[in-house]
Amino acid sequence: MKHASKRLTQKSMRHRLILSMGAGFLAILTVICIGLWGYAQQAANESYDRLLHGAALAILERANLASGEVRVDIPYSAFEILGLAKEDRVFYRIFTQDDETITASHNLRPKANYKPSESPVYWDDAFSGESVRFMQQARFLTGDNRSLWVIVQFGQTCIARHDMIAELFWRGFAVALFITVVGLLFVWIAINSALHPLIDVEQNLRQRDISDFTPLPVTPPREVASLVLSINGFISRLKNNLDHSQIFIADVTHQIRTALSALQGQLELASKEQSPELLKGRIEKAERQNRQTIHLTNQLLAHAMVIHRADQKIVSDIHLADLLKTVLQTLLREHVKSDIDFSVNIAPDIENGGKTADLIAGDSISIREAISNVIDNAIKHGPANNRIDISLFEHTLKLRGRERKQLILQVDDAGPGIPEERRAKVLERFYTTGTGNDGSGLGLSIVDEVMRSHKAQLRLGHSALGGLSVRMIFTRKTVGIPT
Amino acid sequence: MSAQSLFPLISPLSACSARSAKYMLFAITVLLTAMLAAIPAAFSQEKTEIDIWSTTDTAAFESVIRAFETANPDIEIAYHEITTNALFEHVLYARDRKDTAIDLVISSAMDLQVKLVNEGLASPFSTDRAGATPSWAEWRNELYGFTYEPIVLVYNKEAFRGYPLPKTHSDLADLLINNLPTFEEKVGTYDAASSGAGYLFFTQDAIQSDKIFRVIEALSRAKMRTYDYTSAILDAVASGDLILGYNVIGTYALERASKDPNVGIFQFKDYTIVMSRTAFIYKHSRKKREAERFLEFLLSETGQEKMARDSALIPISPDMRRLKLPADSTNAYLPIKMGIGLLTYQDPLKRRYFLDVWNSIFKKPEEQ
Structure with a gap:
């Protein structure tokens, strides 16, 4: 299995799914992290703010007014409480409502616009080269002849807070990360089990013999079942196509063998002929048979070429009017001595309509082949004094409110025509009307093939001249021209 | 150099x-x-x-x-x-x-x-x-x-003979008060006002035990003398100027005791502060x-x-x-536990209160 080891360059659906799920999880993780950070910060601040609050309460409890003087006896417990944040430095100042320092470790700046209150206020600031959490709380002292607010201000460095934030955050993060990893694992398992039927289909197709056209088994998941049904549809169409090709090859073999056998027969008869007049007749017959065989071969090659080019999807800009003129020049040169009355009529709005008036997209060689086949057909099946009218004109089609310009190439002849019920038949390969004896049965089939590969329409009808009317309807290519 | x-x-x-x-x-x-x-x-x-x-x-x-x-x-x-x-x-x-x-x-x-x-x-x-x-x-x-240095009591073996060694701080207070004539001006320690170490030991005493007030009262009645240096206390104890040296850094006292047979050291059994x-x-x-x-x-x-x-x-x-x-x-x-708690007695106001009391009790007469 050389295929299996070959790495595919296409993106893996598995990778794409896991990547997109991973991105989703990452987004969720980011949101969780942001939330976690905020939560950790709040929790750490609340916890350690309580220490400040407790210490302030302990100090304020020991503040009193004695004979008009504020006395504060800081209890050991106050600093012990603060010492619970073991690594943190502490700064404090105790002052009156008039900003008169009672005692202090540092000359701290009080909170701006502070209104003494028994509920604590907190804020963050930088002090002594570190980020410091400040807190301020007041107590109203009443004395015999004087009452005032005493305010305690604490500052504490944030080491313990930061440690707690980090701890809370990383713990939460570890849990979130674990959930993410487990989630992704489940996604991976889910993807694998979802893709399993596809892998079955792949293996079935890979191990299949090329002549095996049995349909694939349709297995449960609906999405895969519809894919399998499509593949089965394709297999059956492929089988049809292959069958057609086999029939075509058999037909071709048969046609050419028949033609060559007929030629062989004529030549054999000619070689045995003694009388020069009769010999001449034989040779003429042999020559006609040969010409017919050549024509058949040419048509077969043309048919094969047309199909091949259709497969190749060769597309270029073609000026239909110019192409038509080229084809006609060649044809008229061949039939200059015949009695056929050709008339060509190119509508003036195309002739004078500028460069894009006759523009279509397609393969010029195929289209030329189609046009010459249509005209050839008219010549071959018509009488010697046939009349053939060739016209090219524009038609505007209104389709769902939008206008579409069509270019119609119409060829009318005065030949026998084709009865309506047989018009579909003549488009098949090797079907001849049987009136002419040198038809290959491929002419209109080639035209049909070209029209189909160009998404153009081929209409056969009854001509006003009495014979067949062939319409080839192309869609005009619009280049920067508003329709 | x-x-x-x-x-x-x-x-x-x-x-x-x-x-x-x-x-x-x-x-x-x-x-x-x-x-x-x-x-x-x-x-x-x-x-x-x-x-x-x-x-x-x-x-x-x-x-x-x-x-x-x-x-x-x-x-x-x-x-x-x-x-x-x-x-x-x-x-x-x-x-x-x-x-x-x-x-x-x-x-x-x-x-x-x-x-x-x-x-x-x-x-x-x-x-x-x-x-x-x-x-x-x-x-x-x-x-x-x-x-790891215990804070000890130093005594002059000669002068202390006959007295029971105090087991606890309360025993010391009882000993001093019961024998005031003997111990008057014969007890010494660091001057908490000038010696940071002395201040630390006394404030630690205050934190550790409420019996310390009885001890201080006894020391006060015994007219305790204050010194700036450990060696001065040890010298005084060795020479007999002092009978007891209170709250002396054990390191120096042990050193002296090992050399001078007249100097003895003693550790309280209720608590002995350890300084580092x-x-x-x-x-x-x-x-x-x-x-x-x-x-x-x-x-x-x-x-x-x-x-x-x-x-x-x-x-x-x-x-x-x-x-x-x-x-x-x-x-x-x-x-003594290192940490923010030690800042308590370093508060300027608290220190002032403490030293006011200290000076009123132990200040040497010539400087008053």
Whole structure:
């Protein structure tokens, strides 16, 4: 299995799914992290703010007014409480409502616009080269002849807070990360089990013999079942196509063998002929048979070429009017001595309509082949004094409110025509009307093939001249021209 | 600097007096040139000199410094001995003047050290021996305790004969009050107003026990005398000027007791405060790496063992300190916990209240 080891360059659906799920999880993780950070910060601040609050309460409890003087006896417990944040430095100042320092470790700046209150206020600031959490709380002292607010201000460095934030955050993060990893694992398992039927289909197709056209088994998941049904549809169409090709090859073999056998027969008869007049007749017959065989071969090659080019999807800009003129020049040169009355009529709005008036997209060689086949057909099946009218004109089609310009190439002849019920038949390969004896049965089939590969329409009808009317309807290519 | 090989030079500070020079930044610089000085090491390599400012007696620290210098021939130590309060003020003064001639600060006044570190004057230092230092003797990875020194009662064996040794602080108070005529002006301790260590021990007493007020009352009635230096108290006890020395740093007392048969030491059984000498690297030091090496040495097993065997200091390492602690070791040791709590009695107002009371009781008459 050389295929299996070959790495595919296409993106893996598995990778794409896991990547997109991973991105989703990452987004969720980011949101969780942001939330976690905020939560950790709040929790750490609340916890350690309580220490400040407790210490302030302990100090304020020991503040009193004695004979008009504020006395504060800081209890050991106050600093012990603060010492619970073991690594943190502490700064404090105790002052009156008039900003008169009672005692202090540092000359701290009080909170701006502070209104003494028994509920604590907190804020963050930088002090002594570190980020410091400040807190301020007041107590109203009443004395015999004087009452005032005493305010305690604490500052504490944030080491313990930061440690707690980090701890809370990383713990939460570890849990979130674990959930993410487990989630992704489940996604991976889910993807694998979802893709399993596809892998079955792949293996079935890979191990299949090329002549095996049995349909694939349709297995449960609906999405895969519809894919399998499509593949089965394709297999059956492929089988049809292959069958057609086999029939075509058999037909071709048969046609050419028949033609060559007929030629062989004529030549054999000619070689045995003694009388020069009769010999001449034989040779003429042999020559006609040969010409017919050549024509058949040419048509077969043309048919094969047309199909091949259709497969190749060769597309270029073609000026239909110019192409038509080229084809006609060649044809008229061949039939200059015949009695056929050709008339060509190119509508003036195309002739004078500028460069894009006759523009279509397609393969010029195929289209030329189609046009010459249509005209050839008219010549071959018509009488010697046939009349053939060739016209090219524009038609505007209104389709769902939008206008579409069509270019119609119409060829009318005065030949026998084709009865309506047989018009579909003549488009098949090797079907001849049987009136002419040198038809290959491929002419209109080639035209049909070209029209189909160009998404153009081929209409056969009854001509006003009495014979067949062939319409080839192309869609005009619009280049920067508003329709 | 090799010219100033003054070693050994005994600091005159330990010989007491010099009270007038209390807050002066006098420090006797002792350049402890290692024994290597004898070897022509002058051209072998450039030596880095680090300045250690310390309250520890030079004599007590000398052998440790020598051992360090021997092991680290690229470092030379300038050792400056100074009193606790003077050291505190010197460091603050150096900060204000942006003086960088301080590398390591060593003091027995743990509260003053905590206050300096709280000022942000220490440089963090993580040691491999961090686990070996008990948590009460370490703060912020900046301040490290390296000794384990009980605070003891010193007594003159001759004069004390006949009296029962007090087991607890209350026993001491009873003893003094019951024998006031004997002990009047015969009890001495540090002057809490001038000695940072003395202030620390008394405030720790206040925190540890409420019986201390009875003790203070008794000391007050016995007209306790105050001293600035440990050696002065020990000298007085040895000579018989004092019968009892209260709250004396055990290290120096043990040293003296081992040499002087007349000096005895005693540890209370209710609680015995344990002080640890602490060191931190000065924040604006220009030779932090060398200072770290010295601190690392102090905390290392080698340094601790050297301390135990060749110096008066009692190392903090549990194995080593057993070699040095007095035989009648109690398990009532209460180490002073390093941390913000020590700032309580360093509050200016609180300190003032305390010293007001102290001075009203113990102030020497000639200065009142």
